[in-house]
Amino acid sequence: MSAAPLPNSGRPSVVVEDLHRRFGRVQALRGMSWEARAGRITAVLGPNGAGKTTTVACLEGLLQADSGTVRVLEENPWGAGPEHRARVGVMLQDGGLPNTSTPARLLPHLARLYADPWPVEDLAGRLDLRSFSSTSVRRLSGGQRQRVALAAALIGRPEVAFLDEPSAGLDPHARLDVWDLVREVAASGTCVVLTTHSFEEAERLADDVVVVADGRAVASGSVADVAAERGLEHAYFALTRPGGTAA
Numbered sequence: 001m002s003a004a005p006l007p008n009s010g011r012p013s014v015v016v017e018d019l020h021r022r023f024g025r026v027q028a029l030r031g032m033s034w035e036a037r038a039g040r041i042t043a044v045l046g047p048n049g050a051g052k053t054t055t056v057a058c059l060e061g062l063l064q065a066d067s068g069t070v071r072v073l074e075e076n077p078w079g080a081g082p083e084h085r086a087r088v089g090v091m092l093q094d095g096g097l098p099n100t101s102t103p104a105r106l107l108p109h110l111a112r113l114y115a116d117p118w119p120v121e122d123l124a125g126r127l128d129l130r131s132f133s134s135t136s137v138r139r140l141s142g143g144q145r146q147r148v149a150l151a152a153a154l155i156g157r158p159e160v161a162f163l164d165e166p167s168a169g170l171d172p173h174a175r176l177d178v179w180d181l182v183r184e185v186a187a188s189g190t191c192v193v194l195t196t197h198s199f200e201e202a203e204r205l206a207d208d209v210v211v212v213a214d215g216r217a218v219a220s221g222s223v224a225d226v227a228a229e230r231g232l233e234h235a236y237f238a239l240t241r242p243g244g245t246a247a
């Protein structure tokens with residue numbers, strides 16, 4: 001029997017290479033390049049408007065780049081079929097959940113779309129969804145909706161999960177629950193890519209970090225490498241200072 005490959009060996013699960021995307025006069029992406037690997041958590045950090053959401057939308061197959069390459073599980077996500085979609089979990093910033101449904105109806109419905117879903121009860125327990133499982137999505141608090149959106153992204157046990165600010169606005173208990181779950185998902189071999197504005201989240205949760213500014217990646221690598229001696233926060237400010245480069 002051959003040894004199981006290391007989770008971060010082989011080709012990266014997510015590849016962004018020299019991506020360009022313009023919206024009218026705004027050049028949102030200008031040569032964005034980075035990679036993310038299976039079994040690791042990659043945090044994408046950057047100022048407002050730096051191009052994080054645009055890049056992730058291209059990776060999710062929701063937006064087409066003007067030029068450059070995007071590969072997710074070795075496929076171009078733009079126009080990819082249902083088999084590819086089933087392998088990728090997406091948590092959008094605004095939740096993207098149907099307002100009139102309830103967690104108790106929505107999650108079992110989503111679970112039935114997958115061959116080997118995460119058991120709904122277990123996921124609901126892990127994210128503490130039970131106390132509001134019969135409340136309509138419209139009436140949930142922001143943090144509750146966020147946790148349901150995360151459950152919806154993970155229920156299909158995706159090989160790649162894109163999580164847009166997964167713990168923004170959560171209370172400290174919920175935040176720790178989310179971090180534990182995300183770590184577990186990555187430990188099972190999933191490539192987790194999350195956007196965040198939190199240095200604490202990047203430092204405590206992520207293995208790798210990509211710092212984005214002005215439409216391109218200005219640093220990427222392990223959190224330890226990017227943070228270097230002076231810490232991630234210092235590196236971030238040096239790298240993303242308007243018109244400046246790393247000190």
Ligand SMILES: Nc1ncnc2c1ncn2[C@@H]1O[C@H](COP(=O)(O)OP(=O)(O)OP(=O)(O)O)[C@@H](O)[C@H]1O
Pocket residue numbers: 023024026027028046047048049050051052053054055
């Ligand atoms: N659909 C669109 N139409 C016009 N401009 C857009 C569109 N989507 C993004 N942009 C612009 O592209 C740039 C990059 O936006 P993007 O949402 O990718 O940034 P971001 O890094 O995710 O920011 P934030 O941290 O605020 O979420 C911004 O200047 C934004 O205004």
